[in-house]
Amino acid sequence: MIHSMTALESAAMDKAKGPGRGAAPTPGADGLRGQDAGLALGTPLYQEVKRQLLESLRRGEWKPAELVPSEKQLASRYGVSIGTVRKAVDEMVADKLLVRHQGRGTYVVSHSNQRQFFYFFRIAGADGTRQVPGVELLRFARGKADGTQAARLGLAPGAPLICFTNKLSIAGRPAVIDEIAVPQALFPELTRQSLRDRPHTIYHFYQERFGISVVRVEEQLSAVAADAAQALSLGLAPGSPLLLVRRVAYSFREQPVEYRCSYVNTQQHVYVCESGRAG
Template sequence: MALFKHGRDHRLPLYQQVRDELLDNISSGTWLPDVPIPTESELAKSYEVAIGTIRKAVDTLVNDGLLYRSQGRGTFVRRPDFNASLFRFFRQMSSDRRFVMPTSQLLSKTLKKPSLQAASALKIDVNDNAICLERLRFLESQVVLTEEIWLPAPLFSSLIDLELSDFGNLLYPFYEQQCGQLIASAKETLTIQTANSYIAAALKTAQNSPVAVIERVAYGYDKTPLEYRISHGAAETFCYQIEIA
């Protein structure tokens, strides 16, 4: 039997052991989005298991949303589309009532101890170093969101020496390009709070006025927390819209 990278746990069904090995190829970046993974025949030969075992292992990763099959092209690592996820339900609305994506400006990048919330979300110690990004999001030249973004320093050390102008408008492709860290999923929680003096000044709204607060924890393919983000936006600029069939 071919050697598995992390050994064999014979308590698990064989397809699940293979599934864990395939997941390691995804989470480690061995298999990248937009590039077909090896065929089932090639994987069966590599792991010295039946094609049916490989197919069942791949099926579980497809069902989990980590892989997808493209007819006639092969099987690929799924790249989630986060471009509009923050605004899927609470989106900024332009003056002519169109939903548009804001632009961004990075204000600061510091290496420091994480906040209690960031440490808890990232599962790191409060004494560990973390990278903190402060960013504004604009809509038609008006600030609509403030963002505080925390990243575990060991995984994102390549960002420490970069200039603020080096950062792109979309951070997740930038993380992948600069650090090899791929965001696979995220969990968001939205609450309504009141604006403190800093948030009110940034959003040009009254202190203690209602603001929507979106907390996001973003994860890698292996469910390692990679980013903690907290965003504030004036409540009147948000629009909740959902279709119920």
């Protein structure tokens, strides 16, 4: 019961009806069902809690890899029961935004984590094993969004972009060409040199340097014939079949932050995809 409490709210605390409050639009204890933002009365309480947590995440109240307040603290902060906080956190864990560590606490996920990395890197050897690829920056330029890029990134055509191309090598052999476009507005200080120096993955870099967390990607796959440049880069004959992966990466609130075309040589590797269970 910490936190602000409106007079309106404390008056409304008819109380003494035992446990249970239901999902009714009845104002509850305090905290959430009060002033704050657009409280959306019809919504379940735990969804409201989740919304608040998401907002705190987006605001950067807790940064990646940082410890979130304990469930008990969150419960009192929002004026709800622990079980309700738990349900909100459950969903955010399922969404891979938070991770729990028994006995230690709940943390904001970070792309520095290897498991997190492989979650978005789906290229594997024919036997299914994945390894971290080597990266070489081939190209870096500022440009303007074409029709496709603008549509996928939710920008106006002609909006300023930063475009760069990476070559990924696995076991020393070139395997993937990544053509990446990001809105210049979101990545103001992104330079060729900072990309080269980046020690970890690109998404970790986005997170550390620009406070942008990629939480979801949408991909469309197709097969294309390698053009001359791609063939040269990947050491293939022109016209060889390549796997084209068009990806839009989203941050919190479904905000698109990156559009990427990956051209994959699938002679030695495959793209893996599971449906039905853990992603």
